[in-house]
Amino acid sequence: xxxxxxxxxxxxxxxxxxxxxxxxxxxxxxxxxxxxxxxxxxxxxxxxxxxxxxxxxxxxxxxxxxx
Amino acid sequence: xxxxxxxxxxxxxxxxxxxxxxxxxxxxxxxxxxxxxxxxxxxxxxxxxxxxxxxxxxxxxxxxxxxxxxxxxxxxxxxxxxxxxxxxxxxxxxxxxxxxxxxxxxxxxxxxxxxxxxxxxxxxxxxxxxxxxxxxxxxxxxxxxxxxxxxxxxxxxxxxxxxxxxxxxxxxxxxxxxxxxxxxxxxxxxxxxxxxxxxxxxxxxxxxxxxxxxxxxxxxxxxxxxxxxxxxxxxxxxxxxxxxxxxxxxxxxxxxxxxxxxxxxxxxxxxxxxxxxxxxxxxxxxxxxxxxxxxxxxxxxxxxxxxxxxxxxxxxxxxxxxxxxxxxxxxxxxxxxxxxxxxxxxxxxxxxxxxxxxxxxxxxxxxxxxxxxxxxxxxxxxxxxxxxxxxxxxxxxxxxxxxxxxxxxxxxxxxxxxxxxxxxxxxxxxxxxxxxxxxxxxxxxxxxxxxxxxxxxxxxxxxxxxxxxxxxxxxxxxxxxxxxxxxxxxxxxxxxxxxxxxxxxxxxxxxxxxxxxxxxxxxxxxxxxxxxxxxxxxxxxxxxxxxxxxxxxxxxxxxxxxxxxxxxxxxxxxxxxxxxxxxxxxxxxxxxxxxxxxxxxxxxxxxxxxxxxxxxxxxxxxxxxxxxxxxxxxxxxxxxxxxxxxxxxxxxxxxxxxxxxxxxxxxxxxxxxxxxxxxxxxxxxxxxxxxxxxxxxxxxxxxxxxxxxxxxxxxxxxxxxxxxxxxxxxxxxxxxxxxxxxxxxxxxxxxxxxxxxxxxxxxxxxxxxxxxxxxxxxxxxxxxxxxxxxxxxxxxxxxxxxxxxxxxxxxxxxxxxxxxxxxxxxxxxxxxxxxxxxxxxxxxxxxxxxxxxxxxxxxxxxxxxxxxxxxxxxxxxxxxxxxxxxxxxxxxxxxx
Numbered sequence: 001x002x003x004x005x006x007x008x009x010x011x012x013x014x015x016x017x018x019x020x021x022x023x024x025x026x027x028x029x030x031x032x033x034x035x036x037x038x039x040x041x042x043x044x045x046x047x048x049x050x051x052x053x054x055x056x057x058x059x060x061x062x063x064x065x066x067x
Numbered sequence: 068x069x070x071x072x073x074x075x076x077x078x079x080x081x082x083x084x085x086x087x088x089x090x091x092x093x094x095x096x097x098x099x100x101x102x103x104x105x106x107x108x109x110x111x112x113x114x115x116x117x118x119x120x121x122x123x124x125x126x127x128x129x130x131x132x133x134x135x136x137x138x139x140x141x142x143x144x145x146x147x148x149x150x151x152x153x154x155x156x157x158x159x160x161x162x163x164x165x166x167x168x169x170x171x172x173x174x175x176x177x178x179x180x181x182x183x184x185x186x187x188x189x190x191x192x193x194x195x196x197x198x199x200x201x202x203x204x205x206x207x208x209x210x211x212x213x214x215x216x217x218x219x220x221x222x223x224x225x226x227x228x229x230x231x232x233x234x235x236x237x238x239x240x241x242x243x244x245x246x247x248x249x250x251x252x253x254x255x256x257x258x259x260x261x262x263x264x265x266x267x268x269x270x271x272x273x274x275x276x277x278x279x280x281x282x283x284x285x286x287x288x289x290x291x292x293x294x295x296x297x298x299x300x301x302x303x304x305x306x307x308x309x310x311x312x313x314x315x316x317x318x319x320x321x322x323x324x325x326x327x328x329x330x331x332x333x334x335x336x337x338x339x340x341x342x343x344x345x346x347x348x349x350x351x352x353x354x355x356x357x358x359x360x361x362x363x364x365x366x367x368x369x370x371x372x373x374x375x376x377x378x379x380x381x382x383x384x385x386x387x388x389x390x391x392x393x394x395x396x397x398x399x400x401x402x403x404x405x406x407x408x409x410x411x412x413x414x415x416x417x418x419x420x421x422x423x424x425x426x427x428x429x430x431x432x433x434x435x436x437x438x439x440x441x442x443x444x445x446x447x448x449x450x451x452x453x454x455x456x457x458x459x460x461x462x463x464x465x466x467x468x469x470x471x472x473x474x475x476x477x478x479x480x481x482x483x484x485x486x487x488x489x490x491x492x493x494x495x496x497x498x499x500x501x502x503x504x505x506x507x508x509x510x511x512x513x514x515x516x517x518x519x520x521x522x523x524x525x526x527x528x529x530x531x532x533x534x535x536x537x538x539x540x541x542x543x544x545x546x547x548x549x550x551x552x553x554x555x556x557x558x559x560x561x562x563x564x565x566x567x568x569x570x571x572x573x574x575x576x577x578x579x580x581x582x583x584x585x586x587x588x589x590x591x592x593x594x595x596x597x598x599x600x601x602x603x604x605x606x607x608x609x610x611x612x613x614x615x616x617x618x619x620x621x622x623x624x625x626x627x628x629x630x631x632x633x634x635x636x637x638x639x640x641x642x643x644x645x646x647x648x649x650x651x652x653x654x655x656x657x658x659x660x661x662x663x664x665x666x667x668x669x670x671x672x673x674x675x676x677x678x679x680x681x682x683x684x685x686x687x688x689x690x691x692x693x694x695x696x697x698x699x700x701x702x703x704x705x706x707x708x709x710x711x712x713x714x715x716x717x718x719x720x721x722x723x724x725x726x727x728x729x730x731x732x733x734x735x736x737x738x739x740x741x742x743x744x745x746x747x748x749x750x751x752x753x754x755x756x757x758x759x760x761x762x763x764x765x766x767x768x769x770x771x772x773x774x775x776x777x778x779x780x781x782x783x784x785x786x787x788x789x790x791x792x793x794x795x796x797x798x799x800x801x802x803x804x805x806x807x808x809x810x811x812x813x814x815x816x817x818x819x820x821x822x823x824x825x826x827x828x829x830x831x832x833x834x835x836x837x838x839x840x841x842x843x844x845x846x847x848x849x850x851x852x853x854x855x856x857x858x859x860x861x862x863x864x865x866x867x868x869x870x871x872x873x874x875x876x877x878x879x880x881x882x883x884x885x886x887x888x889x890x891x892x893x894x895x896x897x898x899x900x901x902x903x904x905x906x907x908x909x910x911x912x913x914x915x916x917x918x919x920x921x922x923x924x925x926x927x928x929x930x931x932x933x934x935x936x937x938x939x940x941x942x943x944x945x946x947x948x949x950x951x952x953x954x955x956x957x958x959x960x961x962x963x
Contacts, residue, residue, distance in 0.1 A: 003093070003118050004125035007125050007129050011129045015133070023085075033088075033089045033092070
């Protein structure tokens with residue numbers, strides 16, 4: 001996966017108001033865009049984590065049974 | 068929600084800039100990192116780029132998140148379309164013009180139909196149910212209601228939540244020195260509440276004021292209040308109407324109307340009837356409380372839950388009760404429920420037939436013109452699109468979706484049609500103003516101010532125009548778009564001539580020609596109709612005749628003073644230099660008021676006829692320069708004195724109908740004024756006079772009966788003056804000065820020549836109006852069709868440039884080339900004209916009831932239309948043909 005596909009994802013999340021973005025000075029001196037989770041974003045993250053863990057758990061179960 | 072606005076140029080630029088900076092930052096940071104790790108500059112950059120992946124793809128995907136894809140496409144296509152149209156101003160101007168006229172015409176027609184038939188009335192007007200009553204259950208005469216009958220309906224029927232009664236009258240309102248004639252509504256106390264239009268200020272009339280003998284009060288209309296400068300103390304002030312003083316107690320809301328489209332200036336309670344109702348509207352006994360005086364129109368809101376069927380049963384029961392209690396006046400009465408008529412206050416239930424018919428015809432015309440315009444535009448789009456075949460071919464070849472291309476072309480079409488619609492709406496607005504002004508002027512309401520004919524442009528009309536724009540865009544853009552995006556790729560790329568063409572444009576143009584021919588021919592029929600009407604013989608000479616309409620009852624004249632006034636008027640006017648004869652009559656030819664009645668012979672079996680009724684002074688037929696055909700005219704004595712059995716003069720057509728044996732003089736006749744009157748008079752025929760036309764349309768109006776002014780009193784009369792050939796304007800001024808010398812405040816309502824009177828008559832106006840409207844439709848159609856033919860053949864020639872060049876190289880003369888082009892044109896034109904002829908005869912047949920003495924097969928109109936259109940079409944393809952002959956073979960072969 002290439003690094004470029006990071007940006008469409010970031011912007012999509014920003015449009016959904018799960019990320020908040022602002023231009024700030026970076027350590028190199030130039031301005032960079034900093035992204036942070038919003039409250040809604042944090043809630044969504046929790047939901048996604050739970051979904052992922054359920055999926056991971058199911059996959060683990062399959063592998064364990066396979067052996 | 069940001070998604071909605073992110074396509075705007077300002078935001079878009081900012082987003083792009085930010086994205087650019089962000090991605091650049093990423094790359095620079097990675098490059099720095101790699102350089103610090105030891106790679107060279109170029110190495111680092113290459114490495115960073117590989118790791119990043121395609122920048123373009125990343126950018127595109129980010130852009131996709133900003134807003135919906137279709138919105139981006141839409142905006143891009145629209146701006147592209149506008150740019151394209153601006154680059155071709157000639158084509159754009161022509162196309163927009165072609166659309167403007169039909170859309171304007173359709174908007175006006177829609178607005179007329181809306182106002183006359185569809186638009187909701189103010190307040191609860193549309194929820195009203197009107198009540199009509201008849202003398203007998205079957206085929207009896209419909210009458211208006213008497214006041215006591217209305218009260219019975221209100222109090223004893225139990226079916227109405229609220230029911231009102233009203234009528235209108237022409238009254239004279241004094242303003243300063245002059246008296247103006249205007250419309251007034253005479254209403255029951257619950258009128259405004261029943262209609263759901265509460266008063267703006269003040270109070271409504273009370274139940275007491277519905278009965279005569281109470282203080283005279285009035286409610287002013289909003290317009291009148293504004294006219295006086297909206298003073299705060301308007302309520303409480305007084306106004307003099309018909310010589311009586313009324314106190315203003317309220318102001319009506321701006322949208323207050325009668326159920327008809329007329330907005331009166333003043334409103335009065337029913338109790339003021341006797342002071343206000345002009346004799347025109349009277350029918351027999353004048354007392355409001357008499358059961359035999361039918362004057363009122365009744366409508367109301369049914370109780371919730373009461374259906375019309377249930378209401379009808381209740382009314383039938385009530386009718387029986389009334390018949391028993393009042394056998395003299397209300398025996399065998401039947402009530403009928405119906406909708407409230409929009410266009411007149413007749414006692415009969417409304418038939419929307421005639422109005423709907425005219426509206427339908429107009430709508431058909433408008434649609435046809437629009438169809439012609441669309442066909443034309445489709446052709447133009449095809450022609451223009453053909454030049455872009457290469458562009459489309461390439462786009463299709465590299466994988467562009469067909470629907471995208473079609474969408475783009477559709478949007479181009481929509482842009483055009485919305486531009487046309489915008490211009491069309493402006494034009495329609497202007498046309499409506501002009502139409503309203505013309506109508507108000509021509510209908511002789513020039514003497515009646517304060518009639519608000521609202522033909523305003525409403526939001527509904529604008530919405531309709533926009534819808535039309537969309538529909539026409541789809542019609543003219545979709546077909547060509549489909550055609551142009553066909554997957555015949557290789558020939559497009561090579562710019563080879565398009566072979567599949569045979570059926571397309573030629574038949575489109577042929578159809579255009581057909582519809583234009585139909586419109587032009589129908590226009591011609593109506594124009595012929597108008598000229599026939601103009602030349603129709605009214606039965607007397609119109610020149611050197613002046614007419615003045617006066618109404619002393621609008622001032623404060625009673626019968627005695629009016630008679631004395633008229634005697635003086637006749638003496639003095641007769642003595643004025645330049646005047647040959649002067650006389651008075653109760654109506655004027657081509658006027659808006661007619662009286663008629665049933666005349667019957669006294670013997671059995673009685674022969675009957677409907678006849679126009681006029682009261683005249685003794686010099687009347689001398690004034691009109693008409694001879695007395697049999698017997699004698701009226702004597703000056705008969706102008707003053709009344710006898711038990713008055714003398715009468717009947718017109719020759721009436722004499723022939725009633726007395727076919729020719730023995731007329733001395734015979735007795737009975738005369739019942741108005742079909743619904745209950746009083747009959749007996750008269751003796753003393754003379755026969757020639758028949759004169761009351762208006763140009765109705766041939767039956769030549770049956771007339773005249774009574775002397777001594778036998779009947781009429782306050783409003785028309786002074787007819789025959790002059791000896793002096794300039795008319797001078798004479799008009801001289802007679803008016805004489806009248807002012809007699810009484811400076813005498814209400815003179817109109818002063819015209821008889822010719823002007825004829826031109827101002829409603830039927831004549833209607834005929835002229837329809838000739839103008841349909842004539843314009845035809846002219847527009849002609850223009851569009853000619854443009855279409857021109858466009859088609861220009862395109863043809865351009866398309867076949869190579870072929871024509873080859874022909875010339877092989878020895879064709881310029882004449883042969885021209886003949887080739889024109890020959891094609893001739894065939895199309897002939898086919899179109901033929902089809903158009905059939906269409907024209909069909910439409911003419913439909914409209915034949917509106918044509919005056921012109922048959923739908925009129926050869927002059929049809930032939931002229933065919934000739935004009937054919938010539939225009941030939942000229943339109945002569946120009947391209949001429950251009951074709953100038954093609955040098957060498958250039959043509961080099962075109963590729």
